[in-house]
Amino acid sequence: MNFLRKYIDKIKPNFEQGGRWHTFRSVFEGLETFLFVPNTTSKTGVHIHDANDSKRTMTIVIIALLPCLLFGMYNAGYQHYQALGQYPDFQTTFLFGFLSVMPIVIVSYLVGLGIEFTVAQLKGEEIQEGFLVSGLLIPLVVSIDTPLWMIAVATAFAVIFAKEAFGGTGFNVWNVALVTRAFLFFAYPSKISGESVFVRTDSVLGFGAGKITDAFSGATPLGQIGTATQSVQITDTIGNTLSQWDMFLGLIPGSIGETSKLCILIGAIILITTGIANWRIMLSVFVGGVVTAQIFNVIGTTPSMQIPPFEHILLGGFAFGAVFMATDPVTSCRTRNGKYIFGFLTGTLAILIRILNPGYPEGMMLAILLMNSFAPLIDHVVVEGNVKRRLKRINKR
Amino acid sequence: MANFQLLVVSLCRISKPPTHTYKYMTVKIKKGLDVKLSGSPRQTETENISSQNYAVHPDDFPGFTAKTAVKEKDTVKIGSPLLYDKYRPYMKIVSPVSGTITAVNRGEKRRLINITIHNDGKNDQIKFNTANAKTPEKIKEILAQAGLFAFIKQRPYDIIANPTDVPRDIFVSAFSSAPLAPNPDFIIKKQEEEFQCGLNTLASLTPGKIYLAINNKIKNTALRKAKNVEIVEFNGPHPAGNAGLQINRIKPINKGETVWTTDLQAVAYIGQFMKNGAIDLNRPVALTGPEVKPNERRYFKTLPGVAINEWLKNRLASDEKYLRIISGNVLTGTNIGAQGYLRYGDNCITVIPEGNNKNEFLGWISPGINKYSVSTSFISRIIDIFRRREYSIDARIKGGKRAMIMSEEWDKVFPMDDILPEYLIRAIITSNIEKMENLGIYEVAPEDFALCEFVDTSKMELQKIVREGLDKLYKEMN
Numbered sequence: 031m032n033f034l035r036k037y038i039d040k041i042k043p044n045f046e047q048g049g050r051w052h053t054f055r056s057v058f059e060g061l062e063t064f065l066f067v068p069n070t071t072s073k074t075g076v077h078i079h080d081a082n083d084s085k086r087t088m089t090i091v092i093i094a095l096l097p098c099l100l101f102g103m104y105n106a107g108y109q110h111y112q113a114l115g116q117y118p119d120f121q122t123t124f125l126f127g128f129l130s131v132m133p134i135v136i137v138s139y140l141v142g143l144g145i146e147f148t149v150a151q152l153k154g155e156e157i158q159e160g161f162l163v164s165g166l167l168i169p170l171v172v173s174i175d176t177p178l179w180m181i182a183v184a185t186a187f188a189v190i191f192a193k194e195a196f197g198g199t200g201f202n203v204w205n206v207a208l209v210t211r212a213f214l215f216f217a218y219p220s221k222i223s224g225e226s227v228f229v230r231t232d233s234v235l236g237f238g239a240g241k242i243t244d245a246f247s248g249a250t251p252l253g254q255i256g257t258a259t260q261s262v263q264i265t266d267t268i269g270n271t272l273s274q275w276d277m278f279l280g281l282i283p284g285s286i287g288e289t290s291k292l293c294i295l296i297g298a299i300i301l302i303t304t305g306i307a308n309w310r311i312m313l314s315v316f317v318g319g320v321v322t323a324q325i326f327n328v329i330g331t332t333p334s335m336q337i338p339p340f341e342h343i344l345l346g347g348f349a350f351g352a353v354f355m356a357t358d359p360v361t362s363c364r365t366r367n368g369k370y371i372f373g374f375l376t377g378t379l380a381i382l383i384r385i386l387n388p389g390y391p392e393g394m395m396l397a398i399l400l401m402n403s404f405a406p407l408i409d410h411v412v413v414e415g416n417v418k419r420r421l422k423r424i425n426k427r
Numbered sequence: 428m429a430n431f432q433l434l435v436v437s438l439c440r441i442s443k444p445p446t447h448t449y450k451y452m453t454v455k456i457k458k459g460l461d462v463k464l465s466g467s468p469r470q471t472e473t474e475n476i477s478s479q480n481y482a483v484h485p486d487d488f489p490g491f492t493a494k495t496a497v498k499e500k501d502t503v504k505i506g507s508p509l510l511y512d513k514y515r516p517y518m519k520i521v522s523p524v525s526g527t528i529t530a531v532n533r534g535e536k537r538r539l540i541n542i543t544i545h546n547d548g549k550n551d552q553i554k555f556n557t558a559n560a561k562t563p564e565k566i567k568e569i570l571a572q573a574g575l576f577a578f579i580k581q582r583p584y585d586i587i588a589n590p591t592d593v594p595r596d597i598f599v600s601a602f603s604s605a606p607l608a609p610n611p612d613f614i615i616k617k618q619e620e621e622f623q624c625g626l627n628t629l630a631s632l633t634p635g636k637i638y639l640a641i642n643n644k645i646k647n648t649a650l651r652k653a654k655n656v657e658i659v660e661f662n663g664p665h666p667a668g669n670a671g672l673q674i675n676r677i678k679p680i681n682k683g684e685t686v687w688t689t690d691l692q693a694v695a696y697i698g699q700f701m702k703n704g705a706i707d708l709n710r711p712v713a714l715t716g717p718e719v720k721p722n723e724r725r726y727f728k729t730l731p732g733v734a735i736n737e738w739l740k741n742r743l744a745s746d747e748k749y750l751r752i753i754s755g756n757v758l759t760g761t762n763i764g765a766q767g768y769l770r771y772g773d774n775c776i777t778v779i780p781e782g783n784n785k786n787e788f789l790g791w792i793s794p795g796i797n798k799y800s801v802s803t804s805f806i807s808r809i810i811d812i813f814r815r816r817e818y819s820i821d822a823r824i825k826g827g828k829r830a831m832i833m834s835e836e837w838d839k840v841f842p843m844d845d846i847l848p849e850y851l852i853r854a855i856i857t858s859n860i861e862k863m864e865n866l867g868i869y870e871v872a873p874e875d876f877a878l879c880e881f882v883d884t885s886k887m888e889l890q891k892i893v894r895e896g897l898d899k900l901y902k903e904m905n
Contacts, residue, residue: 035786063827067790069783071822075873075890076880077757077779078462081798081805083826084884085791087833090804156827200830200885304804308835364834364849413850417865420845424681 038062056150060157087306088159094300094307095166095354097293099135102286103127106174107238109229109283113248113267114240122238129234131286134169137178141185142168149194160199160206160360161189167207167354170287171347171395172214173227180221184213204402205361208395215395223390225249228283229267245269250283252346252384256391258333277344288350291343298353307357310366311373315352318377319343326385334385342381351380351394361402365412372408376401454676456663458842460801460878464606464757464779465817466724468713470613473728476712477548480734481524482541482768483509486761488520488577489894490586490901493539501528506553506573506706509542518590520771521574523708523730525551541768544732552705560701563632567591570697573706578693578772582674582686584901585872585894594687596635596678599626601650601691602642604668605756605877607715609774611691612647613726614711618695619649625698630655633687640673650691665758666842671875675843680869692774712769716753716778717819718744731771735763739776749784751822753777758877759890782821790825801839801882829885837879837889846870848879852889855896860903868900 044050045058062068063085072079104120107127111118142165150157168185192209193202214222221227225248233239245268255262264272267283276282280290288294301307323339330336343349356362356376363372376397383393485493492513497503503526508519526547532540560569567590570576581588588594602611615622630637637656645651651658659677661667670688680686692710699707711726723742735752743750753760754770757777761770769776787793795805799818802808810816837848846867854862873890880889 032786034788064791065788067785067787067823067825068827069785069787069823071751071781071783072824075888076877077751077753077760077762077777077822078464078820078881079823079825079886080802080882080884081790081795081800081825082802082882082884083791083886084829084832085826086802086804087884089791158827158829160832198830200832305802306804306833359834360832362834365847366835366838413847413866416845416847420867421865423845424679 035066038065053151056155056157057147060147060150063156085159088162090300090304090306091163091354092166094297095163095170095287097296098170098287098290098350099131099166101280101290101293102170103131105281105289106130106230106286108281109174109267110231110238113229113231113242113246114238115243115268116240126234126238129237130174130230131169133178134172134174134176134181134286135166137181138168138185139165141182142189145186145189145194146198149198155198158199160193164189164206164210167287168210170350171207171211171285171355173222173285174230175227176214176218176221180214180218181210184210184217187213200360202360203406204399205355205358208355208399208402211395212399223253223392225253228285243268248283250346250391251277252391255334255337255345256388260333261336262333274341274344277341285347285350288347291349294349294353301353301357307353308359308362308369310369311357311362311376312352314370314373315356315377315380316343318374318379319348319352319381320377322378322381323385326381332385334391342384346384346392347394348377348380351398352377355394355398356401361405363405363408363412365409365416367415368405368408368412371412372401372405375404451658451660452677453660453662454673456661456667456672456842458839459604459664459666460840460882461604461664462606462757462820462881463799463811463817464717465819466716466719466777467607468609468715468775469725470610471725473711473726476727476729476733476738477546478734478737479546480529480768481522481526481544481546481730481732482734483520483522483544483732484541484768484770485510485520485539487771488587490584491518491520491577493520495531495539495542497528497531497542499528499531502526503528503544504551504553505708506555508572508574509544515571515589515591517568518571518576518587519574520577521553521706523706523732525549552707555700555704555706557701557704563593566628566701567632570700573700575693575697575700575706578696579687579689580670580872582671582680582688582872583869584897585874586897586901588687592685594633594635595680595684596638597629597633597687597689598638598640598670598674598677599629599656599689599691599694600640600668600670600673601645602640602668603690603756604642604665605758606665607713607775607777608668608756609711609713609726611641611645611650614691614774615647615649615695618699619647621695621698621702622649622691623653623655623698624702625694625696626653626655628697628701629689629694638673638677640668640670642667663842666875666878669872669875671870671872672843675846675870679844682864682869684869690772693772710774712773713775714739714742714778715775716757718750718778718780720744729769731769731773733769734766735769735776736766739765739778743778745780749781751779751781753779757820758881759874780819780821782823785821785823802884824886826884826886828887831887832885836882836884837876840878840882841875843867843870843875848876852876852887852892855892858896858899860900863896863900868896873897 045055107123142161188209229248251264278291302309320339323342326335363369379397380393493510496508503522507522510520512518524546526545529543529545534540560566571590579588639656747765754763755773841848851866873893876889
């Protein structure tokens with residue numbers, strides 16, 4: 031890679047102060063540090079540093095998200111062809127999904143990174159890699175039929191008002207990807223909920239055209255439960271009964287990345303073994319959800335209260351939110367005890383909203399955003415507890 | 428109830444194992460990290476090193492407002508004052524050698540950089556009347572005059588101790604747990620008597636106790652059976668040898684209290700001085716690190732302030748242009764360069780690759796077979812489970828500086844009880860004095876945050892932040 035290094039060194043002066051392309055300095059620096067580990071050495075403090083950095087941390091999260099993304103693409107194709115009553119081979123199914131999902135990924139990255147690059151340039155700072163993760167999370171938490179311009183508007187809103195306005199990576203209060211989804215949810219509710227948005231029935235670039243079968247209904251399992259008036263049998267889009275195994279594997283309608291619990295489990299294993307996401311938060315989200323669902327099981331007066339706890343975890347965005355969203359280190363609690371409280375309350379609230387909110391059958395997004403707002407308060411309580419314990423211990427001696 | 432819990436917790440942490448013939452507390456440190464840096468020194472006989480050039484740097488003495496006591500061409504003896512404190516003129520920093528002052532070097536705004544001395548090799552010593560120093564006040568006065576307070580620090584603030592203070596206790600850490608730190612058994616050898624004498628002297632300076640912290644690797648009986656002290660054994664990874672942690676576990680500091688901290692060599696200096704009435708700062712210094720030739724990784728006997736260029740000549744493994752030469756250890760030492768001098772309180776020189784000539788392609792995604800990290804996202808962590816390996820780690824930061832992103836990253840290497848490093852750092856950054864006090868700033872020193880700084884993926888300069896916080900607090904309080 032010497033020739034590349036030499037080439038970069040050659041063009042570097044153009045981007046420095048007074049250079050021809052100084053306007054694009056942050057873009058150039060971003061690209062340079064992407065290609066080569068910066069060889070700046072320590073000036074103060076410790077002389078050696080751990081090889082780990084935030085670029086690698088973010089990369090591992092992206093790797094952990096890839097199974098969900100790939101499966102989401104396949105599932106998009108699968109749901110499409112199922113609605114048409116066709117069952118083509120794997121490649122065709124995947125290709126259709128790829129063609130419908132990829133534009134969303136591209137738009138999300140283009141808009142988000144475009145804003146980040148511009149802000150970095152204006153502030154004269156280095157480009158930060160935080161949005162690499164958010165930019166991939168956004169396509170995974172929206173419905174497949176969301177128009178691209180809406181994704182662009184929502185992403186721009188989230189990056190500007192939920193992130194850069196607070197000071198950029200590390201300072202945001204709410205999870206950026208969820209703010210994007212919340213924006214869509216409140217601004218264009220018909221595009222993020224209901225029966226018609228989770229399965230793409232139109233063709234993409236003239237590909238996969240056909241007529242929808244008569245039996246088709248695009249309701250997600252949670253949608254079916256939400257609108258039922260008596261005990262419900264969950265089915266797929268053409269009326270076949272779904273088993274828990276189907277829900278685990280994920281060939282069900284839903285937001286692009288959230289359906290396969292298997293892929294989420296793979297992601298969770300990657301995140302936990304590399305120590306990047308906090309297992310305490312994940313675990314307590316699940317515990318909170320299960321406990322709450324169990325309590326409602328006992329009450330059991332409506333169909334949604336009767337859903338067993340295990341099924342709650344398998345359905346909707348609960349598992350995806352628990353593994354990839356609630357564990358965001360910047361917006362969740364930072365103290366150890368705070369993490370348990372944060373996770374437990376997130377799980378509890380998610381199930382509570384699911385069961386008791388009549389208008390919308392999913393609660394994970396709102397639960398996490400709400401707990402994001404409370405995370406600093408929880409931490410404050412934990413820290414104050416620590417201060418009291420410290421003073422007590424010291425005064426005792 | 429809370430008291431009972433406290434009791435159980437303290438019993439679990441500090442237990443007395445029955446196997447020792449001498450009874451002392453044992454503290455097991457669980458959190459922390461021994462960085463696997465290659466190049467530890469061999470235990471051979473020491474070789475004497477001397478040079479024509481020596482230098483003393485005021486930066487080595489935090490809290491000491493240095494004024495020069497000499498000018499160019501003055502002749503000095505061993506023990507002649509070179510610097511004195513502006514506010515406490517009886518406090519001196521003395522010359523380690525006899526000879527002539529060659530220069531008083533100043534930088535921007537006439538800030539004193541160093542005083543260089545040409546060694547005449549005559550070893551003329553100044554005599555001090557230590558026999559008459561019987562009371563604590565007299566002892567402290569004569570130690571201050573002889574410049575030995577340079578080796579005693581105080582908490583809070585981690586600055587040179589003030590001779591007019593009466594410390595609550597004095598903590599002596601017999602070992603350093605930092606990477607490639609010299610072996611205490613080797614330092615104490617032939618200084619046993621002086622060491623005990625030093626302990627006796629220190630014991631008269633405090634109404635409290637002298638705590639001597641050792642670890643399970645120390646064999647020397649002068650340490651294991653030292654008298655007039657309370658011995659506490661600290662076992663576990665770095666920072667087990669840091670005074671801050673030891674104080675935190677033995678008897679934490681409260682607001683308004685002052686304790687003194689010092690090390691093995693300093694106690695031996697004090698003992699030697701009280702016995703002979705003359706300064707002799709000769710000390711074993713280890714030459715360590717991956718970039719020192721394997722045969723030359725060993726102990727030398729020399730003086731603080733010695734010029735290292737001749738000493739290190741032909742002992743380095745590669746061109747010094749690509750090396751970082753550190754006085755002290757890799758976590759807290761000073762980058763002195765090939766023409767530098769051994770700093771006043773240091774007992775090792777560590778040489779590592781600078782790394783500024785390395786261009787690592789797509790490093791953020793590489794599996795990392797040969798990279799040292801505490802993160803399991805590197806394959807090396809998994810290989811290391813099966814194989815003991817040591818690494819040559821260079822001085823690159825290996826990433827961009829970021830805001831605080833990951834949480835609880837520092838806690839894994841920060842074993843001080845009831846201190847939340849992240850929140851303390853936040854309080855310091857935001858200059859919130861009340862919060863700093865509540866979160867335990869009086870207990871910490873920059874060195875306590877060295878490991879946090881090493882593992883931090885946001886590459887924050889934590890030691891610098893803590894130093895600035897302590898300085899700000901000191902100004903506010905005094």
